[in-house]
Amino acid sequence: MREILVVQVGQCGNQIGSRFWQHALNEFEKYNSVKVYDEAISSFFRNVDASGQSIAPGPNTPRHSLKARAILIDAEEGVLSSIMRSPIRDLFELTQFIGDTSGSGNNWARGFHHYGTKYHDDILDKVRRSAEQCDSLQSFFLLHSLGGGTGSGLGTYTIQLLADEFPTVYRFATSVFPSENDDVTTSPYNSVLALGQLIEHADCVLPLHNEALMEICERTQSQAAKGDAAAVIGGVDGGQKRAKPYDDMNDIAARLLTDLTSSMRFEGSLNVDLNEITMNLVPFPRMHLLTASMAPLVRPRDIAFQPRRITQMFDAVFHRDSQIIQADPTQHFYLGCGLFVRGSHVEISDIHNNIARIRPNLKMVPWNQEAFKVGLCGAPPVGLPYSLLCLANNTCVTQPLEAMIQRWNSLFKHHAHVHHYTEFIGLDEMAEAKERVLSVCRDYAEVERMAGTGGQAVPRSVAEAAPFHRQLPLF
């Protein structure tokens, strides 16, 4: 059994989490209608019988009450209590919640230091307990936003705690970047401070831009409205009107998570375990921000298995419009590119034919001209015959980072809001976080510069700092 433990922190993290758990349930309804508790389900859910015992998975194990492998954390009660009233409330036990009443006031430092210290033992205790319920814990998924205080501060506090406590378990962070016209004025501080932690303690960061998500949603909905599409795929409930404003956007994030983990859960002819993501897409320590894109996001009316549709799907993930961050990877250099297909109608030769077709339009770093990682999972997502997830390590990722630094600078120039932070941290800590983000930007810029000249690139982080070695028992 290979489990994933989701840690959802703050409003955004918990709202994305809600959609994710709904998606996960729907997927298992589709693939396991006989109500068996099998290994695939066990990755995300425990199986708890009437007496409160966890039952191990098996080909004939009946499904009792499913409990999400998740820790839900927020410094406010609102979102957590609405989850407790939602249709998926039975997935959670009270012991999985950590809640407070007053929020972090959009202050990373309050989230990190105040709540971090306050809930240190509680978080550790709950995570340990959940980890003990796992047979072979593969990965932590942190769901959070960078712009506020709790998800950003307490979320990165948690990931640092996980790095200390579970050094061999991979840590993926799904991090919602604030929009430029975000209502949170302090979001640049929060984001940069959080990124400083993520760069150090996460194995892999998947940035999501709310603007990008919003544009994608608008486009898919207008396609649906024009009748071009039968359904918006993000919508689990098939394009009905949503209760909450963020639901459509969060569905895309949820789909990213189910697609990313599909190959470790379901059979396929070329499986991709989560540990392969960093191995293939992170050539240098700390340069682990991956841009994502997915296709198709709508279900076309003529959903036949035409080669043309498969070709379109490959074109789409390399198109600027499909990116869930606001940047265009095709204008920049790929350090690595993962193409993960779901569905039984796409074959390995389709993937390689499409790579060969698209490859001339992409800029690859000169030292890795064939930097593709391919996966082929037999089980398509709910509502589609096939799908494609593209994860790329691309130098375009510096654009949102640099934009964030600029916004930090224009705030900091006037020392705006700084005193809220210095209540908890020193200016040096702020400077240090900013420097970490800048140094990753410089590394990417250096790779791009050297690639542009056709030379070999040795990022500073590698040349100067010894690569971090995670301690592992070797034998």
Add this chain to the structure above:
Amino acid sequence: MKGGEVVTLQLGQYGNQVGFEIFNTMAHELFATSAPSSSWLSFFRYDTRNRPTARCVLVDMEPKVINQSISLAESSKLWVYDASQSFSKQSGSGNNWANGYLHHGPSIRDRFLSMVRREAEQCDRLSTFLLLQSLAGGTGSGVGTYLTEVLRDEYPNAILANQVAWPYGTGDVVVQTYNAAFTLAHLNQTSDAILTHQNDHLNSICTRLLHISQPSFTHLNKVIAGLTAGVALPASVLCGGCPPTSSPAPSPFGMSTMGPGGYPPAPVCSAVADYLCTVPRSSLVTGLPAAGAIGGGASVSRQVTSVGGITICVPVRLPSPRPPTPSALAAASSSVAPPALALSPVTALADSLGHLCGHPGFRLLTTRSVPQVPDRSVDYTADSWPALLRPLHSMLAGDLATEDRIRAGTADLSNPGRVCRCLSAALFLRGQQYQAVDGAAFQGALQPFGDPRLYAPWALDPLRIYLSPARFRRLETFAAVVANSQSVVGPLEHVLGRAQGMYAARAFLHHYARYGVEEDHFRECFAELEQVLANYRSL
């Protein structure tokens, strides 16, 4: 045939998917239609319920693929895996050779050896371990390398044959060239024979010859299975005019011949030369450009020489037996009685591998077969031996992945720069026809394979021919050639070049360092492969 069993080890996703297809193909060949004869016992045994069971140990670091293969075999209703001979862990090797080699490998050593022991105990005379593994991932490459080394220590007399897949040229795994370089460098030290397949080539066989528009891994694996079964199923060695007793096939356990510095005994091979040159001169000389092109008799005298510090026997070049022209063949067949074929007793995979990999610096083998036809066309395919062997010869000499009937027969050996030179080759001919056909035509079709220009000048009795009257895939005629040849130079250059480029950029090194593979080790492996490349280039 008793003894000479092959125990197969399926490693990682490739190994377990390809392994299933190989056993399935063999099962269909061996006992789908006829009652099992003893010949299938080299790859199968009976389980307690009397079902044919693959002599196989299944290993992966994740559970899904093994489960899939076991249940596929079960549903074939023809054969099964012994599920107790399988072992998986929970998280794969993450495409990291170091993780497989230094972490997972040692952690499963004892479990693995006890499964292998159990399998070995059920063999009469275990001759060969066949390890199936990819080069690109982490389990097949890393765990596979480790387990090969373990087997070498524990079973020093067994032949270790590793069947590996070169990854797609477009890129499958970003770190594929590192993993491939580590694996090949290590196997070069431990393995007896490395049988290679290129996914790109398999793909073009599927699209161009089998007319499959979207080849899947299953399609590719069926091709691999055909190539593997085509050379691994029992066959007799062609012994020319020599009585079989005077030229015994080397015992599978005479494997000192495979060891470093060893060299296989030659009588069978020179018998092939005898056989190929016994075509009556009078009939062949007609139509050949230079008189005297066919030398007197087949006597091969040898000089002892030293190449790279290793003393070897060098045959004085045979006069080239040019491919006879059709008119010459017609003349030969009409006027001369065909020479009798003499065959050794049925032999196994071990014999051909012993012949092919006699020299320690040369372990990489490439397999090709003809015809490659869709299943539905098999019953309408009936090639004469010359029609079949001509394209096969072009593929061998010209280093082609797929046969080309249109341009076949034009293999030009006169330009040494264009010839993909071999150190050794093993030709397998299956089908009922060969006894029935015109002996001289048959012999004439074989002759180009004995052309010395195809081989390194110092290669000693390089060609061995295996025959089996049993049809393969219901085909009237089937031929395969396994060659130890320059065919591997291209893919090897590619892997080494890419890996070195990535190393110069210091990319991905931290993932390997995490498991204890330091930079020295990269350089050592690169140096090892440079040497292998130099060896092959020098042929």
